[in-house]
Amino acid sequence: MSDLAAVVERERAETAMDALAAEGVYDDSRSVRPYGEGVAVPVTAPPERVDVLEVVETDLPPRNRDLRDLLAARGWTDDELDRAPASWAVVGTCVLVRAREESLPRPDEVGEALLELHGEADTVLLSHGIAGEHREPDVEVLAGLGDTEVVHTEHGTRYALDLAETMFSPGNQAERVRMGEVVAPDERVLDMFAGIGYFTLPMARAGADVTAVEVNPTAYRYLVENAVLNGVEDRVSAFRADCRDVDAAADRVVMGYYDAPDYLDAALDALAPGGTVHLHATTPESDPWAHPVSRLESVAGERGRGVEVGDRRVVKSHAPGVEHVVVDAIVD
Template structure:
């Protein structure tokens, strides 16, 4: 093992020259022509240290000679520490043993080794060298005790990862309105516009203004794999589209929304980056309002693989105040199943169809929005004959600290929705651990008919006017908890 040189602990300024070190080893001086034979014979008795050459030019200047560096376990010319096989090989060929040294510098050491060489010893239990990569950005979450060395740590991370250009640290808890963390640049460029590839899609966004978590890649893929290409998917808290974009590329008819105007902006841009042209409808609304709006718009557009245009206003122009769509193909009339419908068919209500899946990826508060589903389809009872087939699946992310998360999450969902879930449709999936006693889950369940068609609708938020929705001076936490 090569250990970093003794450095004055507690340094606040990075001095790379302090990491230069000379390491003494034993070596064999051999004819250059015997290099390969010697390497095969010595095996693990050669110097086997990453990034260090174990065969170098001879130090006596003879071009026909080479120095083969020996393991640091071999301490002297008596070859103490070497195997008997190696000793016999050296004796047989009469190789000369010599003392030499090799040099290592700052570039040799890992980020963790550099940080541990500098920080005070009392802080070495958990040296802060880990980070999450978001495009060219390294995102750290330094504990308070490491903050005096934050810029030094950031520079080390930047030095040791040539693919990175910016190192940032989270400075506050998540923004309660738009789900992003306040960031401080520790080292490198002050450039927060990240580009990421995930699930076969390209994503571009301002990491300082939107929520993105690279650790959720597996969860994004898991849900998207559930969707069929013919499904209609409603993504209520879509962010910049980690669920919506791959679902749309798969062929799903996707309605995606986020309250954060910056997320909305980058969803539109990401749709273009991924060449999604006809089946992604993007909104900038409060979650409850969007659920109702999306259901209405899907019914207006028609339940089909979305190669249709969005609804138009009275002037024949697309309404872009609260939503946008990448749809460009004009609508196509569908053919009736029979050319001469019976009188029974002509008097019956049209078949009921709506979204196949709702995704609610806002784990801190998504459960609170489930009250929007109570009575969502009130008045449509006569149009449905098979609730378990036609009513949508809801995938709601949440946190739980309970020792019995299945009961905890289900009871919270039932309390907000005002009714019991159909037990055979409920599945709780563990997503990841976010704190020692806090886990993230996704509860998936079929929307129960008694909730979907409930007449005693008590929502926390009535449909707001567009002026109220866009009023930035009113905190989102207040908007989302208003009662009638």
């Protein structure tokens, strides 16, 4: 047979594509397209290790990864094409685009073109950023069904969330993966700003015992749901509270919040001697380490504790001239 496709449930499309690629049968030269109530994923041979609904013969067009080509076919001018989104992320069954609405020509056509590019998706969202104490997203539906509740799979960790109510940063993926690699089984971890479980879930899946604290009630609901979804509910103790009000003893403290340096008193009160803190912050690109390191050393010094700074990482650009960074340190 030729032009084979494996049909999978729409909500499993992202995971199935990764599994088919790992088996070596995913055909990335052809597009993914809706098929009945599911999604047709192109394959070079019937899969043997991946569960699918059925394998069918169907014509799937060549995969076009160039948004500019699709928009040019819709009659966009060179000036309009230069203002088209340069990047986006597929989160579950949603395509998430970050762009200034006032600079984005024909937003509805951008949405339709992105759905054409990503047949596994059913909704395109334009993000206007994150705001407020609870870090709530502001998104607009550009195209598709408008269903913003998704299950996103990332290196085996499953995140259920509503992109219209809870934040999700694709640019933090490497850091989420890394946290699942640095913890040891049975290590005690305090995740002070857990959200839906961004760092909690990879660490718990690696065997750590995580105290996860989240003040946003919607994010907290997904945090609890995601612990069950990933089978780690026995290793996650979740609290809907201000992290400064939770008593915990930890070998490792994760501070995944831009204003985390303001919470170092509570972090070091929980951190056992010789423990590790992962301090996130937003800092000037010209001097990214001065403020978080000096603040950490100052708060530790007030407690008569020393600091050994280890790895320092730029996670992503936060804004022009501003970096999102992480400082890892051992505090004696």
